[in-house]
Amino acid sequence: MELLEIRDVSKIYNRQTVALSNISLNVGEGEFVSIIGPSGAGKSTLLRCINRMIDPSSGAVFFQQNRIDQLPKKKLRQVRTQIGMVFQHYNLVNRLTVFENVLHGRLGYKSTLAGVLGYYDSFERRAAYEILAALGLQEQVFKRCDQLSGGQKQRVGIARALLQRPKMLLCDEPIASLDPSSSKIIMDHLQRISREMKITCLVNLHQVDVAIKYSDRIIGIRNGEVVFDGPPAQITPLIIEQIYGTEAHELILSLETLQPGQKSPVKQSEVAHAAC
Amino acid sequence: MTTVPRKPFDKSQVWLRTVLLLLTGVTLYTLMQLSAPDLDQKLALMADNFRLMFSESHFKHLTLLEGLYGIAITLSLAIQTTLIGALGALMLGLLAARNLAPHWLTSIIKSFVALIRAIPTILWVLIFAVSAGLGSTAAVIGMTFHTVSYLTKSYSESFEEIEPGVIEALRGCGARWWQIVFQAVLPTSLHPILSWTFIRFEINFLNAVAMGAAAGAGGIGFDLFMAGGHYLDFREVGMITYLIIAVSMILESSSIQLKKRLEL
Numbered sequence A: 001m002e003l004l005e006i007r008d009v010s011k012i013y014n015r016q017t018v019a020l021s022n023i024s025l026n027v028g029e030g031e032f033v034s035i036i037g038p039s040g041a042g043k044s045t046l047l048r049c050i051n052r053m054i055d056p057s058s059g060a061v062f063f064q065q066n067r068i069d070q071l072p073k074k075k076l077r078q079v080r081t082q083i084g085m086v087f088q089h090y091n092l093v094n095r096l097t098v099f100e101n102v103l104h105g106r107l108g109y110k111s112t113l114a115g116v117l118g119y120y121d122s123f124e125r126r127a128a129y130e131i132l133a134a135l136g137l138q139e140q141v142f143k144r145c146d147q148l149s150g151g152q153k154q155r156v157g158i159a160r161a162l163l164q165r166p167k168m169l170l171c172d173e174p175i176a177s178l179d180p181s182s183s184k185i186i187m188d189h190l191q192r193i194s195r196e197m198k199i200t201c202l203v204n205l206h207q208v209d210v211a212i213k214y215s216d217r218i219i220g221i222r223n224g225e226v227v228f229d230g231p232p233a234q235i236t237p238l239i240i241e242q243i244y245g246t247e248a249h250e251l252i253l254s255l256e257t258l259q260p261g262q263k264s265p266v267k268q269s270e271v272a273h274a275a276c
Numbered sequence B: 001m002t003t004v005p006r007k008p009f010d011k012s013q014v015w016l017r018t019v020l021l022l023l024t025g026v027t028l029y030t031l032m033q034l035s036a037p038d039l040d041q042k043l044a045l046m047a048d049n050f051r052l053m054f055s056e057s058h059f060k061h062l063t064l065l066e067g068l069y070g071i072a073i074t075l076s077l078a079i080q081t082t083l084i085g086a087l088g089a090l091m092l093g094l095l096a097a098r099n100l101a102p103h104w105l106t107s108i109i110k111s112f113v114a115l116i117r118a119i120p121t122i123l124w125v126l127i128f129a130v131s132a133g134l135g136s137t138a139a140v141i142g143m144t145f146h147t148v149s150y151l152t153k154s155y156s157e158s159f160e161e162i163e164p165g166v167i168e169a170l171r172g173c174g175a176r177w178w179q180i181v182f183q184a185v186l187p188t189s190l191h192p193i194l195s196w197t198f199i200r201f202e203i204n205f206l207n208a209v210a211m212g213a214a215a216g217a218g219g220i221g222f223d224l225f226m227a228g229g230h231y232l233d234f235r236e237v238g239m240i241t242y243l244i245i246a247v248s249m250i251l252e253s254s255s256i257q258l259k260k261r262l263e264l
């Protein structure tokens, strides 16, 4: 069985806004999947229906044989420890240190009291330090989070998610607030995480070129429906048009033709492929 | 030539202006009605009393030590009511914050504390005096009551300021409610919570002075009442007022100092 199975999931907000309609997809272990689509397509809603930060209106979500949409609260908390989340705005507790924020990844495993008091054992503390070091943050461990740059904050967010020892990461536009070089660092880390640690990554992205470069598979969403699901090699201008609409396609193309000297992080062959 | 389009008609603006105009009219009218045959004399007498109070202040029925003792009693009344009130308000504030508690509960608590707040502290003290008798007990209960409702509102509003994403992130880690409260909500809102508590402490100090005079709660307020109402000694009233002002200023500056320390 797949790690994640989404079956006929729909989400209707306030009885009128249809954010997702009958989405079905399976995701296997260690896959790196990008979800692209225009603003308001339902990407964030889809991610949040997976760990039930949002309750789907109908349909079923299976994760490791657990039917998430019917789990009782306590079991749901246990399953959530297996799913890490990374956010566009990092969502760290700014007044606490990097170390404390990363250790929050353990809260789901702890007794209420230990978590309340912020008591973590030496294994957890060592693991937190090792993860931070692997992400190049050993200098920042005891800094307060509001003293970090955006790229550093995002790495703290990733470290917190990794300390959960998750099977899967849900990343909601992890690089949307970052400059190109920080973006590259973050995407490289995510790619390593999925390849080396065999952690499945589901990443909402706004940059088609980044999605093409990093993903094993791309899912295109428009108006709450899956309009494309396949490997990056299958992305064509026609498909981009189907996902984003005509104007967006022209915009993307003109951007690429306007800046011939600038090398995008995408391999040139892939750009050619996408643009042909 | 282009013309700037006219600002659309705004009903609330019209209302605001009408009300302001009305208020101005009422004020002018009452000022004109204000006439006393011996207004000059009365003003002169008042000025003289003020001069007595503040330029010839002295201790007579009271020693400085007794004055300080009165201040200490009033301060402890303020500290006690603020501390108990803050503890109660912390719990209620969490349950009244819309990002931490279900909607029905937050609206119940919010309207309940709004009701309590609508009635002034002194009335609560008098209400409790019916059952507890005039004195410090009624003052403590009444002041605490009002403090709880005041701080519940301020705290819950500080909690609601927290970025929803931070709470979402911890829920996503599988954290429980109490863990989220202690690991994210309280650290983030520590600063506003302390500020509000200090503001309420200053209010409670002044309330405690008034309660000493009006509700027999003792302390410097009672001394003030005796000096003014019993011995009719304006000079002593002035001295006690100086003492109270000095304490208020010390409280103010120490709260600023504390906040500065915590900002680091």
Ligand SMILES: Nc1ncnc2c1ncn2[C@@H]1O[C@H](COP(=O)(O)OP(=O)(O)OP(=O)(O)O)[C@@H](O)[C@H]1O
Binding pocket: A013, A014, A017, A018, A019, A037, A038, A039, A040, A041, A042, A043, A044, A045, A046
């Ligand atoms: N809490 C909510 N209440 C009501 N409607 C919502 C809510 N959240 C999202 N929506 C609506 O659901 C639809 C999908 O929103 P969603 O945030 O999932 O889109 P998205 O693809 O993540 O967009 P973006 O790329 O801008 O982040 C939108 O029409 C949005 O207005």
Ligand SMILES: [Mg+2]
Binding pocket: A043, A044, A045, A172
């Ligand atoms: Mg989104």
